Amino acid sequence: ELADLQMGVVRHLRLFAGTAAINQFLPPLIAEYSGLHPEVQIDLEEQVSEQVVLALREGRADVGVFVEGPHTDGLDVRDFRQDELVLILPRDHALMAHSAVSFVDALDESWISLNPGAALLQQQQSAAMAAGRTLKLRMHVRSFDAVGHMVVSGLGIALLPKRAAMPIVRAMKLGWRPLTDAWAHRRLKVAIPKEADSAVTDFRDFLHSP
Numbered sequence: 367e368l369a370d371l372q373m374g375v376v377r378h379l380r381l382f383a384g385t386a387a388i389n390q391f392l393p394p395l396i397a398e399y400s401g402l403h404p405e406v407q408i409d410l411e412e413q414v415s416e417q418v419v420l421a422l423r424e425g426r427a428d429v430g431v432f433v434e435g436p437h438t439d440g441l442d443v444r445d446f447r448q449d450e451l452v453l454i455l456p457r458d459h460a461l462m463a464h465s466a467v468s469f470v471d472a473l474d475e476s477w478i479s480l481n482p483g484a485a486l487l488q489q490q491q492s493a494a495m496a497a498g499r500t501l502k503l504r505m506h507v508r509s510f511d512a513v514g515h516m517v518v519s520g521l522g523i524a525l526l527p528k529r530a531a532m533p534i535v536r537a538m539k540l541g542w543r544p545l546t547d548a549w550a551h552r553r554l555k556v557a558i559p560k561e562a563d564s565a566v567t568d569f570r571d572f573l574h575s576p
Contacts, residue, residue, distance in 0.1 A: 375407045377565055382411050382418045382427035384485060387554055389510055389530040391447050392431065399572050406565065414483035422557055428566045431573065433485035434553040443557040444574040451486070451550040452531055454514065455523040457541040466544045470497045476504040476522035478513050486525060489549060514538050525550075 383392055388410070396408050413421065415432035422430045422441055431446055453467050461467050461475075473494060479487045487506075494501040504522045507513055513524045514534040525545070526534070535542050544550070556573045558566050 376405045378407050378409050379566060379569055380409050380411070380426065380428045381431070381569075382413050382421045382429070383431040384415045384418055384433055384554075385412060385480065385510065386433055386449060386486070386527045386530065386552075387431040387446065388412055390449060390527055391554075395573060399569065406569070408569075414481065415485040416483045419557070422559060425559070428558065428562065429570055429573070430557045432555055432557070434555050435485050435488065438555070438557055440560065441557040442560050442562065442570075443555050444570065446554040446556040446573060449527040449529060449552050449554065451489070451525045451545060451552065452528045453523060453543045453545060454517050454526050454531055454535065455541050455543070456517065456520060457539065459523065459541060461523070461543060462541045464543060466546050468546045469493050469550075470499065472523060473497065473499045473501065476502050478505050478507065478516040478522040478524040479503060480513070481506045481508055485552075486527075489552075490525060493547065493549060510534060514540065527552075 396410065400408060416436050418427065418430040418432040419436040419438060421427035453472065455461055461472060479490060491501050505516055507516060510526055510530050511534060513526060516522060517524050518538045518540055531542060534540065556570055558570045
């Protein structure tokens, strides 16, 4: 607390966020808000979407950013941003012959995905189930970079949000293709408890504004 006072920090806000939000949107927003409000320190914790919502319900988070999907009854939820999932695969993969790929047409492949509880994995599993198929999940990893390393090693293919995927695709010399499935276009949400105070509401409103 003494260190906070010496730095002029009078309030900590606990922000829980999913991997997609952190990799695509949040760092410059946190930096901008910190510049505007040096008296507020944003403490960021990365969690899968389900855990973000759970942390809000249990009072362990002040603000949460996550992919639409978990039940949010009792929370004050606003739109945050949108993203698009794309297929990441080796450049010499047979699916690269198509300009766009249906998720069902890729289900014979082995897949790399994020850890259980991640919205990305849940969307893949739901889509496979809807098609009466099983997702051949070969590996779970914690980060988008790790997904890229597994794909470039030939261990499987993957879905990643496009904005986060493109630097990985370029750095690792991978290929990518858009999905034809409507669910590949996702909405990210920002939520706070309904009884949140003005500091929390102010930060939420800053994140909500495009």
